[in-house]
Amino acid sequence: MADTAVLADAxxxxxxxxxxxxxxxGLSNNKLAMWLFxxxxxxxxxxxxxxxMLYRGRHSENLGPDQLWDIPFTSASSFxxxxxxxxxxxxxxxxxxxxxxxxxxxxxxxxTLGSLFVAGQVYEFTTFYREGLGFTTSLFSSSFYTLTxxxxxxxxxxxxxxxSLVAMLSKQRVHGDKAETVEMVGxxxxxxxVVWILIFTLVYLIPA
Amino acid sequence: MSTETVDHxxxxxxxxxxxxxxxxxxxxxxxxLAVILAVITGLEVYASYADWLGPAFIPSLIIMMVVxxxxxxxxxxxxxxxxxxxxxxxxxxLFLAVGVYVAxxxxxxxxxx
Numbered sequence: 001m002a003d004t005a006v007l008a009d010a011x012x013x014x015x016x017x018x019x020x021x022x023x024x025x026g027l028s029n030n031k032l033a034m035w036l037f038x039x040x041x042x043x044x045x046x047x048x049x050x051x052x053m054l055y056r057g058r059h060s061e062n063l064g065p066d067q068l069w070d071i072p073f074t075s076a077s078s079f080x081x082x083x084x085x086x087x088x089x090x091x092x093x094x095x096x097x098x099x100x101x102x103x104x105x106x107x108x109x110x111x112t113l114g115s116l117f118v119a120g121q122v123y124e125f126t127t128f129y130r131e132g133l134g135f136t137t138s139l140f141s142s143s144f145y146t147l148t149x150x151x152x153x154x155x156x157x158x159x160x161x162x163x164s165l166v167a168m169l170s171k172q173r174v175h176g177d178k179a180e181t182v183e184m185v186g187x188x189x190x191x192x193x194v195v196w197i198l199i200f201t202l203v204y205l206i207p208a
Numbered sequence: 209m210s211t212e213t214v215d216h217x218x219x220x221x222x223x224x225x226x227x228x229x230x231x232x233x234x235x236x237x238x239x240x241l242a243v244i245l246a247v248i249t250g251l252e253v254y255a256s257y258a259d260w261l262g263p264a265f266i267p268s269l270i271i272m273m274v275v276x277x278x279x280x281x282x283x284x285x286x287x288x289x290x291x292x293x294x295x296x297x298x299x300x301x302l303f304l305a306v307g308v309y310v311a312x313x314x315x316x317x318x319x320x321x
Contacts, residue, residue, distance in 0.1 A: 027291055035294045039301025046305030050312055075253045079246060086242035089284045093235055183286075190285045194277050200249075201273040205256040206266055 034184050038191045045195050048150055049202060052143040056208045059140035063133050065208045070124070077120040078200045081155075084113035085193040088186045095182035103182055104166050110189065111162040114155055121152045144203070151199060154192050161185050232289050241283055248272050 056065065091106030125145070133141045165185050168174050174181050233241075252272050255261055261268060282288040287295050 025291075025293065027293060031290075031294065032297070035297040036301075039298050042298075042301040042305040043308070046309045050309035053313065054316055071253060071256060075249065078249055082245055082249060083242065085280060085284050086238060089232075089238050090235055093232065093238065096232075187285055190280055193284075194280045197273060197276045197280065201252060201269050205252055205269055 028180060030180060030184055031187075034187050038187065041191060041195075045147075045150070045198075048143075048147040049198060052147045052203060055139035055143040056203075057140070059138040063131070063137060064140065065204075068128055068131065068133060069204055070127075071204060073120070073124070074200065074204050077117050077124075078196060080113050080120070081117045081193055081196050084110045084117070085190055087113060088189045092179070092183050092186040095179040098179070100169055100178065104169055107162050107166050107169075107182070107185075111159050111166070114159045114162065114189075118152055118155050118159070121148065121155075125149075140208075147203070148199065151192070151195055154195070158185075158189050158192050161188065232286050233283065238284070241279060245276055245279060248276055 059065075087106050087110040091103045091110060094100070094102035094106060125148075128141075135142055135145050162185060165174070165182065169178065232238075252269060255265060255268055255272075258265075281298070287298065
């Protein structure tokens with residue numbers, strides 16, 4: 001019984017040292033919640049990707065993927081997002097080494113690369129719209145805009161999180177384990193990247 | 209200046225953070241992985257223009273996509289170095305999603321015939 005009490009207290013002590021909240025497993029509750037959230041996000045994007053795969057052939061003859069896609073441009077956007085994952089992991093790595101100055105720089109670079117990706121998506125949407133592909137033009141266009149739009153919103157939310165984190169770290173508003181906070185934002189950002197890895201191949205590279 | 213030291217006042221805290229720092233790879237290895245991922249992306253784009261792949265075109269794209277996905281999840285997201293419970297949480301959602309939507313696509317295909 002005494003052993004049980006010691007075991008139960010150990011994670012709590014550990015957590016208190018950092019202002020964290022650990023579960024009885026000794027794992028961070030924040031991290032558990034984030035992975036659970038990301039697992040549930042798989043269902044959301046799974047649904048959107050499946051819907052697109054079902055309807056991608058439902059379009060008029062001159063407004064389909066073959067006529068609209070600009071693969072070199074989208075490839076460049078994909079490269080930018082992929083590199084943002086590298087800068088994010090470098091931010092997490094710096095935070096774990098308690099080098100918050102470098103962590104903030106890498107977070108800012110990640111936000112910049114993310115903004116570049118979103119700007120590319122806005123340009124792409126504008127181009128498609130000018131060519132006549134509206135949201136309600138066809139089942140293909142609705143499912144395409146919904147899928148890529150949801151992803152774009154996720155990237156935008158990620159950018160807001162990154163910039164907020166930089167500001168909070170600068171003003172010393174992050175309480176508890178700063179490295180874990182940076183890691184949580186990093187997990188979200190990498191998830192957004194892996195979803196784009198799927199979208200880039202399934203939507204843009206595999207012909208309808 | 210005090211940002212770096214404000215919540216690391218105990219030896220235990222330092223020890224824990226050193227342990228965290230041991231998680232994962234060095235920055236150099238992360239850069240190497242990013243280069244490999246960029247090369248795979250380049251190969252994907254090249255494959256989408258190449259006609260010589262024939263029937264292997266879509267399987268090769270899928271394989272490259274899965275390799276990139278797994279690499280980011282395992283190494284950039286630290287699942288390989290973290291507790292297995294996190295892997296279970298994520299893969300449970302992922303495989304549930306894949307299972308449900310494969311069933312959905314098969315059902316639609318079935319009723320379309």
